[in-house]
Amino acid sequence: MHVSEPVRLAQHRLSDGRNLAWAEWGPQRGIPVLLCPGAATSRRLGFGTDAVDALGIRLISVDRPGLGASDPSPGRTLSSFAEDIAELRRAVLGSGQLAVVGYSAGGPFALACAAAGVAERTAVVAGADEFASFDNGLPDDLRSIVELAAADPAAAEQSFAEFGSADSLWQLITRFSPEGDLAVYRSPGFEPIFRKAMAEGFAQGPGGYARDTLLTMSRWPFAVADVRTPVDLWYGQLDTSPSHSPDHGAALAGRIPSANHHLVADAGGSLLWTHAEAILRELTRSDR
Structure with missing residues (x-):
């Protein structure tokens, strides 16, 4: 497990005038792999940064609008984020295949x-599912958030903004993490970079985090069953988070026809970093 500061920082001005910011590791002519970081985490926290050079991977971590150094985009959606990445790809990443x-x-x-x-x-690594599509099986706290997001999106977004800060998010993460994950998050080589990335995620205030959370907790504008390109799903058997437990991974795998489900017995929610090389190798296999 290894993380390091970015090798390069950059921004691209989108067609509507907004700046989209990202960080990079690895060779600039390498295989492009774009990272969508976790909640309110800026571009500065990568993964597998000690392996990307040997693997020939250009790792790009993007600040979503309103987080870190990317300009806000009021009213943005999951689909508009994909449009931003499509524009970034055309302008910066070239015509080759893109892995996300x-x-x-x-x-x-x-x-x-x-x-x-x-x-x-x-x-998708320890990823959140479309909880708004669940009829049952959600913990009470998570169910109440989903119901508020459906009944009154503006009130839900405001409540997420009132909660949102780097310190409160750190407390939430450590509260629901098992000992194995805590050993990663609190390690001297990880915690300072992780907490700096969260602080930068809130640099413009809590609005970006609040919008992200609303989009995650609401109905998604696409059906995961319609995704036909290869999707690797990575979950840790020891993960105790209510929002990305291994049970959610199994449910998601059952709905994506192209899913390749990896359940790692000795890992928790930190497997993006503890199993980084395996994730990158599988994602960029030449025979896929």
Whole structure:
């Protein structure tokens, strides 16, 4: 497990005038792999950064609108994020195939790219499912959030903004994490970069986090069953988070025809970092 500061930082001005910011690791002419980070986490937190050079991967971590250094986009949707990535791809990433990774709350954004045909290959790692489509099986706290998002989206978004801060998010993550994940998150080589990335995620205020959370907890504008490109689903058997438990991974795998489900027995929610090389190798296999 290894994380390091970005090798390069960049921005692209989109056609509507907004700046979209990202960080990079690995060779600039490498295989492009785009990361949709977890909740309110900025571009500065990558994964597998000690492996990308050897694997020939250009890892690009993108700040979603309103987070980090990317300009806000009021009223944005999962589909509009996929449109932003399509524009970034045309302008910056070239004409080759693009792989997209979504971690935790970034999972729906990665799947939006797959559904829109922006990504030829996708990996969802400890990703959130479309909870608004569940008839039952959600914990009471999560169910109440989903119901509020459906009944009054503006009130839900405001409540997420009132909760949102780097410190409160850190407390939430550590509260629901098992000991194995806590050992990763609190390690001297990880915690400072992780917490810096969360602080940058809230640099413009809680609005970006609140919008992301509303989009995740609402009905998605695409059907995951319609995704036909390869999708790797990675979940840790030891993950105790109510929002990305291994049970949600199994449910999601059953609804995506092209899913390749990986349930890692000795991993928790931190498997994006503890199993980074395996995730990247599987995603970029040349025979896929």
